[in-house]
Amino acid sequence: MFSRITVAGLAVVVLTACGGSPQQAAPAVPAAATATPPAAQAGPALSITDPWVKTAKKGMSAAFGTLVNNSGTDVVVVSGATPLSPAVELHEVVESAGKSVMRPKEGGFVIPAHGSHELKPGGDHIMLMGLAQEVRPGDEISFTLTLKDGGTFTFKALGKDFAGAKEDYQPGMDMGSGEGH
Numbered sequence: 001m002f003s004r005i006t007v008a009g010l011a012v013v014v015l016t017a018c019g020g021s022p023q024q025a026a027p028a029v030p031a032a033a034t035a036t037p038p039a040a041q042a043g044p045a046l047s048i049t050d051p052w053v054k055t056a057k058k059g060m061s062a063a064f065g066t067l068v069n070n071s072g073t074d075v076v077v078v079s080g081a082t083p084l085s086p087a088v089e090l091h092e093v094v095e096s097a098g099k100s101v102m103r104p105k106e107g108g109f110v111i112p113a114h115g116s117h118e119l120k121p122g123g124d125h126i127m128l129m130g131l132a133q134e135v136r137p138g139d140e141i142s143f144t145l146t147l148k149d150g151g152t153f154t155f156k157a158l159g160k161d162f163a164g165a166k167e168d169y170q171p172g173m174d175m176g177s178g179e180g181h
Contacts, residue, residue: 044153045071046111046145051157053084053128054121055135062091063126063143063157064119069111076148078108084141085128092124102127108148121164135159 051065063082069075080088092105100122109124111117119125126143135141139159144152 045069045151046075046077046147046153048153048155051143051155052160053135053139053141053157054162055137055139055159056131057134058131059129061085061128061131061135062121063128063141064121065155065157067109067111067117067119069113069115069117072113074113075111076108077111077145077153078148079146080126081144081146082128082141084133084135085131087129089127089129090124091127093122121162137161 047068047070048065049068051063053063054061061084063080067075067077077090080090082088090105090108091102093100093102095101105124109117109119117124126145137159140156141159142154142156144154146152
């Protein structure tokens with residue numbers, strides 16, 4: 001009987017000593033003490049799902065995806081930049097004289113609070129003009145979007161083959177090669 005009590009008592013002492021060591025307990029205490037409320041842990045206001053860029057050998061291309069606003073206020077994208085192109089514009093496609101015509105999007109892209117804004121072929125998109133290099137399938141292209149409030153949002157998009165959406169450009173717009181995107 002003595003040996004059972006001694007072994008059980010020794011196990012309790014060993015387990016208590018291990019569990020109570022300052023090295024193991026210390027990380028748990030500061031983490032709990034410094035935890036911030038869920039509202040302060042919110043992620044970035046803007047994100048993007050399925051970002052991609054149409055493959056192209058030269059001239060022009062476009063970037064697509066769905067911009068997602070994770071905040072409680074509207075987010076407005078006013079411009080974009082990428083090392084792939086010296087000229088980046090936010091574009092929309094509208095009907096004009098029975099044709100789909102591309103033009104700069106006045107006021108930028110508005111992503112409503114807790115909503116999304118789709119960038120797609122034949123619709124709103126990020127236009128790349130004067131490509132600095134070929135866009136091949138699987139290439140990763142970095143982008144920086146500038147927001148109306150002065151903030152920025154960066155992301156990477158993958159090169160992807162796409163044969164559709166051959167919109168015409170508005171008369172008088174110097175768009176480079178004149179190829180559709």
